[in-house]
Amino acid sequence: MPNRASALLAAATVAALLAAPATANAADGGHGHGPKLKGQRVGYFTQWGADSSAKRVQESGQASRLTVINYAFGNVSADGTCFESNDSGQGDALDDYQRPFSAAASVDGVADAPGQKLKGHFNQLRKLKAKNPQLRAVISLGGWSWSKYFSDAAATEASRQKFVSSCLDLYVKGNLPVLPGSPEGGAGAAAGVFDGIDIDWEYPGGGGDAGNVVRPEDGRNFTLLMREFRRQLDALGGKQGGDRQDSEKQGKHGKHYLLTAAVAANETVADRLELPELSESVDWLNLMTYDLHGPWEGKGPANHQANLYSDPSDPEPRQRSADKAAEHYQERGLPGGQLVLGAPLYGHGWTGVAPGQRGGLYQKATASAPDLSYREAEALPGKVYYDREHGASWKYDGTTFYSYDTADVLTQKARYVRWNDLGGVMVWSLDGDDERGSAIAALDRGLRRD
Template structure:
């Protein structure tokens, strides 16, 4: 996922692969329509426009099946925890902050004596209005993956970590912290329907300072197996099925560390982060697509990365198509000082990176929108500033790709990037629904 910092600036049964579910080429129409899939949206706790009421009023909630709440942190001692220490957690927004009637999903203000307030309580209200919707706590992310390797390193550590996360988020035993009355045993029970692991990344390649071990890939498999064991024990024979998912990189090196056939036995699906293929870390350019569906032979990067390339790789390494959910960004990466060149700024040098902007912000910028239908990509260019982002047309195309290729569905980072009409989620919905 994008870093918390960039988000503040704007912002996964061993089965043989079936030929009928192999990804289609750009012009291939050989696959028949598939049933509607998962529609997963990440909800950022810190986003300026992150509110359950907004998810309801934009129409997003009615079109989603899962909301992933980002993020829960992993402590140095290998447990899930809540705190109000800066950079470590924000229990205040999670479950302590009182929402007024005007802010609340159902128009009812939080009472002073409530055990649960904050986003957690609002998500519970959102589910009450949308029976198809499940909410999942996402653990880690770019900034909070530091101690995953420790938490997964031994059988004892895995059992301890998983148990702590289930107690905190599924049993709802959120702590009563100093100076605030909220929390208590079972106070947040029923808010979350599962757990999403966003370990960035097993074996390295994530944020500076992350603990890394050569055996992280194997330990990730064992960690997810332990999650599945304890989640199933929590369910019992006749209880609800708790979701277990993970976010995974659209990066072959990282993917090859994962034991995908074994992993598929434990997870419901993996959310493929098929974005950030190019971005501001390439500040002088060349500009490029950050989330193109198909590889562009004109891309000067010899890897010529694409979502389709990543989907193919995961399937070739043993993940069934139905357990792969295709991610799309609701934000744009930009560059300034970009000459037009032959393709309206595409693959041109730049003087500097531009600040990341949300989908709705890029849509509102001056400039001309360009859509490359051959490669499933789009951008906006005003003569000097270039933003790579997914338009509604491209989002619909990606959802249709997921449906026609038998993938598990689509995912977005993140819901607060959409506009007031929920146009981006509506575009994905159209692609999953249409024949």
């Protein structure tokens, strides 16, 4: 995922499409009662985003078109447990479950009461789910900034059991700590908010943030960690199965908790993962098919950050693309129905870009430009270019070039998912959309059309 710091800066300036149509209710054995939606539609909800609001998700129409909200992020402690705190850079319990919402800011128009045990985003997610019965919420653990101790937590059988137990106790059972000076929390305070776990370990075996603990055996331990999550989630749901397939067969005999993971669109990182074994434990993997190019390439060339298909004209030797990454994961053993394709609701930019032959594409730059959300990029002056052949779009004003997914590209990606029997689509992140939910609506169009 984009790192926490860059997401803050930007704010300031489906498992399902198999032979039979997948639905939002498939994950719990069909026990839901909401409208059926084709494919998984996963949206990351950032804890810190200036426009991260469950009410906005509801009123924009996003909620009715989603099947899963991934709440980002929960942290992993140095002792290998999930935790909540109000320590800067480590945790934000205030926004998670302590901050009171006014009636005007609340999903249902009801203000939080002073003595209420659950407030903050967690309570708003609970209200959002009540209005959208097809919608599930999972807690996403890690991310770019909070993956430091995953390797330690996954290193041994004992550490895995301890870590998984702590995460389920805190988030799925909802046993939130009562922190000093605040009445919120307590046993079961957040019970029913989260329907599972999403692991965003960036990355097993290295390549993530500086200072992350890394081991050569991380890939194997990641498999074992996900297996332990599956085991404990099934036990909590009253199931006896030891893997995803077994638990699905017993869907009507207990609650099925979701288990997913975000994975890199990078062959080197992908090749460290035991994909056939992982597929036995997870419901699906969210493939981060974005950030293929970006501001770390400050002098350019200005390039696509999330193109669907590779362009032979791309001067970068690897000629990366979402399609190439998706094919690689499937060739390595991940069933297509368990691959959820990621799309960005933000753009990367460059300045000092000459026009060239294609509106600045593949031209050198003098510097990178600040990241912008989807809605900010849409509002910029300049000409929009849509390359249907390669599933890419950008905006260019004669000197500044922004690579971002327009509504046309988002619909094209959703159709690609449907036509290739993939599991669904995922976006980072919901707060990047406009007030009408145009980006999520564009994905919905692509998943629904015949």
